Amino acid sequence: MQFQIECNSLKNNQMCLICEQLFQAREARLIVCSEKGDGYGDVCPECIGRGAHWIKTQLQQFSSKFSA
Template sequence: MKFQIECNTGDISKMCLICQENFQTDEARLIVCNDQGEGYGDICHQCIAKGGNWVQFQLQKFSQKLLA
């Protein structure tokens, strides 16, 4: 998995890939992508704030669900 950061020009409502909560995007979006650059979804600011190790663990669990 890869991360893609995009500038955001307006408020967009998204659902967090990790916590499944709806949130409004700010100036930038953090998008989780596969190795081909296809997006799986956005991560909200509250999940990002929990730290890189926590996010990595959550994404590993997400990855295992994709392979099942």
């Protein structure tokens, strides 16, 4: 998995890939993508604030759901 950061011109609600809570997208978006660039979903500011190690752990759990 990889991260993609994009400018966001739309102020719409997104669902966080990690905590599954709705949040309003801000000026920039953090998107989790596959190695091929296919987007899995956005990460909310609260989850980003928990740090890289915590996000990595959550994404490993997310990844194991799809490989099982």
